[in-house]
Amino acid sequence: MATEVRVPTLGESVSEATVATWFKKVGDAVAQDEMLCELETDKVTVEVPAPAAGTLTEIVAAEGETVGVDALLAQIGEGAGKPAEPAAEKAPAKTEDTGAAAGSNEAKMVDVMVPALGESVSEATVATWFKKPGDTVAQDEMLCELETDKVSVEVPSPAAGVLGEIIAKEGDTVPAGAKLAVLQAGAAGAVAAPSQDASSSPKSSAPGNDAPAGTQSKSVEDAPAAKKAMAEAGLSRDQVQGSGRDGRVMKEDVLKAMNAPKAAPAAASAPRAAVPADDASREERVKMTRLRQTIARRLKEAQNTAAMLTTYNEVDMSAIMALRSEYKDVFEKKHKTKLGFMSFFVKACCHALKEVPDVNAEIDGTDVIYKNYVHMGVAVGTPSGLVVPVVRDADRMSFAEIEKKIAELGARGRDGKLSMAEMQGGSFTISNGGVYGSLMSSPILNPPQSGILGMHKIQERPMVVNGQIVIRPMMYLALSYDHRIVDGKGAVTFLVRVKEALEDPRRLLMDL
Structure with a gap:
């Protein structure tokens, strides 16, 4: 028996909405209350959850269509649908388990998901990954940072282990609840590309000074908040002394540099009709953040x-x-x-x-x-x-x-x-x-x-x-x-x- 997915109540003075994005396609398995699509009105953005578990059998209102309150959006039929995500979750990590013999016999695959972004925020942009595939991570260690229209969201590691695969790359736009990466929980040591790290041991085993000098390794990413702060203040990387691990620049470092006498205000950018070639070579084009x-x-x-x-x-x-x-x-x-x-x-x-x-x-x-x-x-x-x-x-x-x-x-x-x-x-x-x-x-x-x-x-x-x-x-x-x-x-x-x-x-x- 099919279950109908209909447009919910949109608000006291709102009678119609536009289908903005479908997060599922026909044939996909859906869980009850899992987000199916997103509607946009002139006031708010409305998320439409699945009223029942099953398989999405038909999408009636395609993206871009305008629909009224209680209009039919889709049909959900009985059945398991595509088993892609459950299979990935339960697959044992045999192929990369060579370095895990000392810790556990088998590394369990754990999905790193986009966290809840807020009441009216449905998507975010992946700003920066602080880890790469093969890196060892501790539980609750920051893996990446997401940018929304309002705030930056840090994504911690759900478990200790090795980062296996990054699914959402930097610059990708991801909806709430989307998969960002796959983690091999329980796996020991980053055997992939150890030479790129300043230290071969995990973060927890080096509580002292990780970077003896004030220099920064090429592979170390500055904190996203620090990057934004430097862009806003018109500071270059060499004007800020990093105090983080391996010389990473943190936001506090930028604030200190901003308060120094040499700090310069950010240059305002304005569109111009034509720019001489000599001037263009001395300019820098930076994409506006979602917040800006x-x-x-x-x-x-x-x-x-x-x-x-x-x-x-x-x-x-x-x-x-x-x-x-x-x-x-x-x-x-x-x-x-x-x-x-x-x-x-x-x-x-x-x-x-x-x-x-x-x-x-x-x-x-x-x-x-x-x-x-x-x-x-x-x-x-x-x-x-x-x-x-x-x-x-x-x-x-x-x-x-x-x-x-x-x-x-x-x-x-x-x-x-x-x-x-x-x-x-x-x-x-x-x-x-x-x-x-x-x-x-x-x-x-x-x-x-x-x-x-x-x-x-x-x-x-x-x-x-x-x-x-x-x-x-x-x-x-x-x-x-x-x-x-x-x-x-x-x-x-x-x-x-x-x-x-x-x-x-x-x-x-x-x-x-």
Whole structure:
């Protein structure tokens, strides 16, 4: 008896989708809940799992076709289908077992699979393999790194043994759950190409200095995060001293080099009509990372979709600086975290959003969704690009809780450890360009949000206060907002309330 595979519910205002990719073909065996295909809508990407185990007998909707809700996609029949994967899993590794006599009689084949990539991420690109076929690996040792639209994902070894075959090469795009490589679990020693390694023993047997000099072997790959960081900072390989195994450059090494006086900013690339041959020979073309491509696409979508407008104001930071100076030591001693400016800005924005809820809302088709919570996005610059982790329910948090959460998310963002869940669901965003010295700028919306606050450099300027010219630490504030939902009056009111709360922090305590 055949089982029908149909288009699932796509969302409240979504009635159709496009078949993007089939991960199975007719005749393939499928397990229950195994991903069959992926659908794309104008809002989200939807994965379609198998409703039952069996064999895929018919694909009704081919890739590229537009289908409605509950439309028939495919048919699954009874039967075992093609036994390719089970056979590979159970095949004993007799051919390469010559060096495993001391450890075990037989090496078991273990598949290295693409891990879960996130709620709305269905595929990744293989960025770098750190091991090659024949290399000995320890359990949980990093084998390769994958790049998605949002984060980099490290793939550890599921068992100790020898890497047998690499199925997905560098640059290949792989779906979630795909096979990356085959590992001979229990096999001992890398008998294949031992001369290419600086040391013939496994990593675990050399806890000391693997590379006596600062030189790097030709076969050693730098960490992917380090490569990205060097590309972003405009640093060449010889400008960075590697501290990893065999002289491998790690991300921390790049950050040290960036902070050195010789560090140079990354050169911005722009398309040009014609380039003289002499100039072309001195240029380097580097493919954009998936993260950078996504940032570019989303920023352009924000400009094309929203009726974006920016309003400005300035705030006297004297009161906050005095309050922070007076209580920072006591605050740190009690809460084990530093008192910065971000908690004041988050609190001030939460306070203002209650009065002007339009800035905390979003447009969905012809509807406006008002949110009775504040999930505050905090933009963080990383070597790979800008990421926006979310402080959830910021309106319910104390100053100390906000500072701790922002510090934690910022560190995870710079280390490339943020999960998809930590970067989704924000309702409003704060971007602090002042840490880089920006005096004034117009931030771009983070869709589908309707507002983003830009903080800038604190600079002393002469101000007239009570008829007297005094020097005050001033900061420009910029609110970019979607004029389709937020009126000019609401935007100005929001920014004025933020200014008032920052210039007199007692208003936050009194809810004024």
